Amino acid sequence: MNLEHIRVLLDADAMRDLLGAIPLLADGTAGLSALSLDRLWVKPGRHFHASYRVTLATEAGPCEMRASAALLRADREPADFRPRALRGTRPPRPAGWDVDRATARVDSPPLQLALFPWDARLPTLPLALDPARVEATLGSVRLRSCSVAGYWPGVRCQLRYERRDAPGAVYGKVFPDGAGGAIALAQEAVTRHAAETPFAMPRVRAYLPQLNLLLTDPVEGEPLLDLLRTAPTGELMARVATALAAFHALPRDTIERRFGPADDLAVVRSWVGLIGALFPRLASPLESALAALERHVPPDGTATPALVHRDFYDKQVLVGPSRIGLLDLDTVCQGDGEIDVGNFSAHLVLRAVQGGAGAETAEPLAEALVAAYRAERPTADPHRIGWYRGAALLRLACVYALRPWWHALAPVLLDGSRQSLN
Numbered sequence: 001m002n003l004e005h006i007r008v009l010l011d012a013d014a015m016r017d018l019l020g021a022i023p024l025l026a027d028g029t030a031g032l033s034a035l036s037l038d039r040l041w042v043k044p045g046r047h048f049h050a051s052y053r054v055t056l057a058t059e060a061g062p063c064e065m066r067a068s069a070a071l072l073r074a075d076r077e078p079a080d081f082r083p084r085a086l087r088g089t090r091p092p093r094p095a096g097w098d099v100d101r102a103t104a105r106v107d108s109p110p111l112q113l114a115l116f117p118w119d120a121r122l123p124t125l126p127l128a129l130d131p132a133r134v135e136a137t138l139g140s141v142r143l144r145s146c147s148v149a150g151y152w153p154g155v156r157c158q159l160r161y162e163r164r165d166a167p168g169a170v171y172g173k174v175f176p177d178g179a180g181g182a183i184a185l186a187q188e189a190v191t192r193h194a195a196e197t198p199f200a201m202p203r204v205r206a207y208l209p210q211l212n213l214l215l216t217d218p219v220e221g222e223p224l225l226d227l228l229r230t231a232p233t234g235e236l237m238a239r240v241a242t243a244l245a246a247f248h249a250l251p252r253d254t255i256e257r258r259f260g261p262a263d264d265l266a267v268v269r270s271w272v273g274l275i276g277a278l279f280p281r282l283a284s285p286l287e288s289a290l291a292a293l294e295r296h297v298p299p300d301g302t303a304t305p306a307l308v309h310r311d312f313y314d315k316q317v318l319v320g321p322s323r324i325g326l327l328d329l330d331t332v333c334q335g336d337g338e339i340d341v342g343n344f345s346a347h348l349v350l351r352a353v354q355g356g357a358g359a360e361t362a363e364p365l366a367e368a369l370v371a372a373y374r375a376e377r378p379t380a381d382p383h384r385i386g387w388y389r390g391a392a393l394l395r396l397a398c399v400y401a402l403r404p405w406w407h408a409l410a411p412v413l414l415d416g417s418r419q420s421l422n
Contacts, residue, residue, distance in 0.1 A: 001044070001045060001048060001071065001274070002071075002109065003277055003278055004109070005048075005071055005109035005110070005111075006048055006071070006278060007278070008109050009048065009050045009069055009071070009109075009111075010037065010050075010402065010404065012035050012036055012037055012052070015035060015037075015050075015052060015069060016032060016035045018069070018106055018111065018113065019032060019035070019052075019054070019067055019069075019113055020032065021104040021106050021113060022067075022101075022102060022103065022104045022113055022114075022115060023100065023101045023102075023104065024097055024101045024102060024115075025056075026104075029058075029101070030056040030057060030058045030063070031056065031057040031058075032054060032055075032056060032057075033055045033056065033057045033062070034053075034054065034055035035052050035053070035054045035055075035067070036052060036053050037050060037052055037403075037404065038050075038051045038052055038053045038066065039051045039151070039152060039153065040402055040403070041152050041153055041154050041155045042274075042399075042402065043270075044270035044271055044273065044274040045270055045273075045274070046073075047070070047071075047154060048070070048071040049068060049069070049070045049071075049121075049152075049153040049154035049155070050068065050069050050070075050153065051066050051067070051068045051116075051151060051152075051153040052066065052067045052068070052069075053066060054066065054067045054115075065115060065116050066115075066116035066151060067113070067114065067115050067116065068113070068114050068116065068119060068153040068154070069111050069112070069113050069114075069153075070111065070112045070120065070121070070153065070154055071109065071110065071111060072105070072110040072111060072112060074110075078105065078112055078120065079112075079120035079121060079123070080120065080123065081099050081103050081112075081114065081118050081119075081120050081123065082099050082123065097115065099118055102114060102115040102118050103115070103118050116151070117129055117157075119153060119154065119157075120154075121153075121154040121155070121176045122154070122155075122156070122157055122174050122175070122176060122212070123177065123212075124174060124177075124210075124211045124212045124213070125157050125174050127211050128146075128157075128159060128172060128174045128211045128212075128213045129146050129148075129159065130146070131143035131144065131145060131146045131161055133211075134146075134161065134172070134208070134211065134213065134215075137208050137210065137211060138205075138206055138208065138215065140205075140206075141163060141165060141170060141205075142163060142164045142165035143161045143162065143163060143164065143170070144161075144162045144163065144164035145161070145162045146159055146160070146161050146162075146172075147159070147160050147162075148160075149171070154176075155176070156173055156174060156175055156176075156330075157173070157174045158171065158172070158173050159171065159172040159173070159174065160172075161215075168218060169218055170205060170215055170216070170217065170218075171202065171215070171216050171217075171218060172213050172214065172215050172216075173213070173214045173216075174211070174212055174213055175212045175213075175214065176212065177212060179212070180207060180209070180212045180213070180214050181207060181209060183214065183329075183330050184204055184207035184214050186254070186255055186329065186332055187201075187202070187204050187214075187216075187329045187332070188204045189254035189255065190250060190254075190255070190307065190329060190332055191203055191204065193250045193251055194247075194250065197243075197246045197247075197250075197323075198239075198242055198243045198246050198323060198324060199243035199244075199246060199247055199323055199324045199325065199326050200219050200220075200221075200320070200323045200324070200325050200326070201219065201325070201326050201327075201329065202216035202217060202218070202219050202327065202329075203216060203217045204216055205217055219318055219320075219325035219326075219327065220318070220320050220325065221318025221319050221320035221323075221324070221325040222318060222319050222320075223315070223317075223318060223319075224236075224240065224314045224315075224317035224318065224319050225314045225315055225351075227319055228314055228348075228351060228365075229351075229355075232365055234364065234365065234368035236319070237365050237368040237369040237372060238368060238369075238372035239319070239324055240317060240324060240344070240369065241341075241368075241369050241370075241371075241372035241373040241376065242324075242372060242373075242376055243323070243324035243326065244309075244312065244326075244337075244340055244341070244344075244373060245337070245373055245376035245377045246376070247307065247309065247326060248306035248307055248308065248337040248340070248377065249306070249307075249377075250307045251307070252305065252306065252307040252334050255307060255332060255333060255334055256334075257333040257334065258305065258333060258334045258335060259308070259310055259333045259334070259335040259339070260300040260301065260335055260336065261297050261298050261299070261300055261336070261384075261387065261388075261391075262297070262300050264339065264388065264391050265293060265294065265297055265391065267395065268290065268293065268391050268394050268395050268398075269290065271394075271395055271398035271399070272286045272287065272289075272290045272394070272398060274398070275397075275398040275401050275402070275410075278401075278402075279401060279407075282401060282410055282411075285411065285414050286394075286397070286398070286414065288418075289390075289394050289397075289414045289417045289418055290394065292390070292417075292418055292421055293387070293390055293391055293394060293417070293421070296387055296390075296421050297387065298381070298383065298384050298387055303336065303379065303381070305334040305335055305336070306334070306335065306336065306337040307332065307333075307334065308332070308333060308334070308335045308336065308337055308339055308340050309326065309329065309331065309332060309340050310331040310332065310333055310335065310339060310340070310343075311328060311330070311331045311343070312326075312340035312343055312344050313343055313344050313346075313347035314344070314347055314348075314351065315327075316328050336384060336388070337377060337380060338380055338381060338384040338385045338387075338388050339388045341369065341370060341373050341380070341385045341388070341389075342384075342385050342386070342387070342388025342389035342390075342391070342392055342420075343388060343389070343392045344369060345362075345366040345369060345370065345385070345389045345392075346389045346392035346393045346396060346416070346420075347392075347396075348362040348365050348366050348369075349362045349366070349393060349413070349416050350393075350396055350400075350409075350413065353409055353412050353413070354406070354409070359412055359413075359415070359416050366389075370382065370385060386420045386421060386422075387420070387421065389420040390416075390417045390418070390420035390421045391417075393413050393414070393416045393417035393420060394413070394414065394417040396413050397409070397410040397411075397413035397414045397417065398410075400413065
């Protein structure tokens with residue numbers, strides 16, 4: 001990845017000029033009146049995608065929407081924006097402008113640019129936004145409307161469909177071509193064993209391959225992130241830990257993928273290389289924290305693997321009256337249960353410093369989580385938990401260094417990474 005190209009994606013003023021290459025902006029059909037960086041999706045050395053909140057000035061008035069930019073790779077042909085089912089036709093509402101008017105490629109830096117919902121890695125997204133099309137494909141439910149619940153450019157888009165045949169909603173997730181089927185099968189296999197547990201997971205309603213769309217039923221509960229802001233308690237952490245331990249005890253025989261310390265270390269190394277090159281001031285502390293992780297890395301395969309979530313943190317948890325809801329099973333695999341405990345603990349530190357408190361203020365909650373988890377799974381290794389927490393904090397230091405509004409948190413998170421290994 002060219003570092004200067006990445007810096008352009010992080011620069012709102014530079015991107016304002018580049019997005020002007022999109023035809024409907026270039027010819028004055030609409031004007032770009034505001035732009036701000038919203039979200040990044042990065043796999044160092046492979047993908048770099050950014051989404052922006054934009055306001056367009058149109059004849060009908062201001063229009064707030066998203067735009068995205070993806071760095072093109074020299075070793076791969078650019079993907080086609082137009083979904084298979086839309087070739088030769090105009091997109092359905094609410095896709096808005098036709099793909100030819102709402103997308104562009106520029107050479108310097110080499111970018112694919114698009115106004116939402118066009119996304120070259122999510123080519124069926126415009127189709128999935130149409131509740132009538134989803135209803136016709138699904139056949140078993142009546143849908144009234146569709147709204148975007150979350151958008152990660154190039155990787156997935158989460159949708160909420162309001163039902164018109166019953167109260168409530170159905171949730172959908174649009175994946176890149178070829179990715180959703182395996183995730184749907186894994187989620188079905190996991191939820192099959194979760195009926196009598198202290199946690200609930202989204203039940204798979206259907207996977208629609210022609211739309212790359214996974215549909216699930218909702219899980220009841222209040223977002224844990226909100227409760228951590230208003231009423232954080234050790235009892236709440238104990239409920240989360242008990243649910244997590246029960247999840248780790250589920251059968252894992254249908255899940256083939258394994259993920260261990262060496263895999264986690266490889267992910268962190270790639271992030272350290274990217275961020276150290278982008279921000280030379282951080283290079284030395286990043287390398288120091290990475291060296292400490294490498295010195296303490298636990299061996300792979302020393303214990304019986306558990307079923308692990310591998311992206312377990314506060315935003316993946318809902319708190320219901322009697323059960324904890326666990327969300328987003330896209331990364332489920334076999335591995336060390338300690339990785340989920342360590343990652344969750346690292347995010348407790350992140351939330352503390354994001355809120356302006358010291359990292360140490362997260363420790364009572366983290367200690368309550370670990371104690372309750374080890375009470376349920378006495379074989380859990382506290383040193384392995386600490387190592388995974390240190391790895392997660394180092395990765396978070398890198399991830400948040402890319403976000404201009406959180407860049408200053410990196411040194412604090414790096415200190416937390418080193419301390420986690422003690």
